[in-house]
Amino acid sequence: MTATTINTFGSTGIGYEFREGAETMAAGKYRVTDPCYFLGHDDPFWNAFCAFMFPANERTSDSYIIEIAGYKVFTWGTAYGDGCYPTLKNDCEIGESGVDAGMLSLVPVELYDLLKDHLGENDDKNTPVVEMTSSFCPEVDEGDCSFGSYEVLTSERATCCQRCGERREYLNWDGFCDSCQREAEEERREEEDNEDG
Ligand SMILES: [Zn+2]
Secondary structure, eight states, rough: OOOOOEEEOTTTTOEEEESOOOOOOOEEEEEEEEGGGGGGGGGHHHHHHHHHHSOOOOOOSSEEEEEEEEEEEEEEOOOOEEEEEEEEETEEEEEEEEEEEEEEEEEEHHHHHHHHHHHHHHHHHHHHHEEEESSSOOOOEEEEETTTEEEEEOOOOGGGOTTOOSSSSOOOOTOOOHHHHHHHHHHHHHHHHHOOO
């Protein structure tokens, strides 16, 4: 049921493998980034990854594991493709990640050092870094990924309220969040009261 591809980075001897589905991830620091900004630097790797991710018959899984030298990179598809998506900790935004390949990933920060000689630096160093103090299994729902106190949003939940500019809230048909919706209704009532008075 689980498809697997095993290979190595050219002559480095560093092995990698792709797996379908979510898995338990080790505690530690992870960068929230589009994998193409780092792993995309190696053409044979990236071609193999794309061939794994996008086969002729569509995959049903919404999450994937890239294991490199024992480090797991958790990867998932965004809800609507490319864009700029927020990471939240306890409902507060801690940063954004640009997406160019329609997917996001959690890359162990140690992996950058390990592969720096071969792949160079990450192209997008302003992306948020999350820290998990115990092992965890990310959950993906409609392109949103949650783990511990963190959420990476790519669905309509990542859009901003038209009134306060705040992210994260579900928006009504005016594009307002719940509290702005209440404020707007109060203002309307006050206006009506003034007209009556
Ligand atoms: Zn609002």
